Amino acid sequence: MxxxxxxxxxxxxxxxxxxxxxxxxxxxxxxxxxxxxxxxxxxxxxxxxxxxxxxxxxxxxxxxxxxxxxxxxxxxLAGTGLHPMQQAFWDKHGLQCGYCTPGMIMTAVKLVERHGGTLSEEEIRHGLAGNLCRCTGYQNIVKAVQQAATEMGGGD
Ligand code: FES
Ligand code: FES
The missing domain is CATH 3.10.20.30 (Beta-grasp domain)
Incomplete structure (x- = not known):
């Protein structure tokens, strides 16, 4: 086809x-x-x-x-520079091997677009529950999403 x-x-x-x-x-x-x-x-x-x-x-x-x-x-995802979510993962060391990272970032971008800067840690963890990471323990991923949420703002 x-x-x-x-x-x-x-x-x-x-x-x-x-x-x-x-x-x-x-x-x-x-x-x-x-x-x-x-x-x-x-x-x-x-x-x-x-x-x-x-x-x-x-x-x-x-x-x-x-x-x-x-x-x-x-x-x-990136425009002329890194997307704020990519930059935040870099800044907060939200990855180790990096295998989960593209998918994690793509999910996190939509999570933040939906909720904007008002996301709680619990909401971030819940929103990323469908993305598994075997390396980081998730703490720095949460910090990265919090940073990006602040920078991206917005929300419905
Ligand atoms: S490869 Fe799609 S969910 Fe694992
Ligand atoms: S950074 Fe290795 S699986 Fe997430």
Whole structure:
């Protein structure tokens, strides 16, 4: 089947098998390998991207289901400089091996966009519950999200 979607502002058309997962499409067809695969049970969140403005685990979606969609991956998050969430993870040492980090950041961006600067630690931990990190113990990730929330402000 032929699918067309916009990823990081650029349109891509590819012939794919109906069973191809979106995460595999992103990594193999588009060579955007910042989106990681960390499990085969849809639990780790390493594959999280933005699909039509929502944080989605891209291993839970077939590529054909994203036909016509607008996607952002970690590679498309930065503007002229790092996104405030990327900068905050850097500043607060919110990573060690970095494997979970792209997915963690993509989830955290949408969490902050929803709640703005009013996020409590409990809300951050709850909001990131679908993203697993085996290295950090989460404390510095929470600090990073708090910093980014302050800088990004906003909220609905
Ligand atoms: S690879 Fe998608 S949730 Fe783990
Ligand atoms: S930094 Fe290693 S899994 Fe999170």
């Amino acid at each position: 032929q699918v067309t979607m916009t990823v990081n502002g650029k349109s891509y058309t590819r012939d794919v098998e109906p069973r191809l997962l979106l995460v595999d499409f992103i990594r193999s067809e588009l060579a955007l390998t910042g989106t990681n695969i960390g499990c085969d049970t849809s639990q780790c969140g390493a594959c999280t991207i933005h699909l039509n403005g929502k944080a989605v685990k891209s291993c839970t979606v077939f590529a054909v289901q994203a036909a016509g969609a607008e996607l952002t991956t970690i590679e498309g």
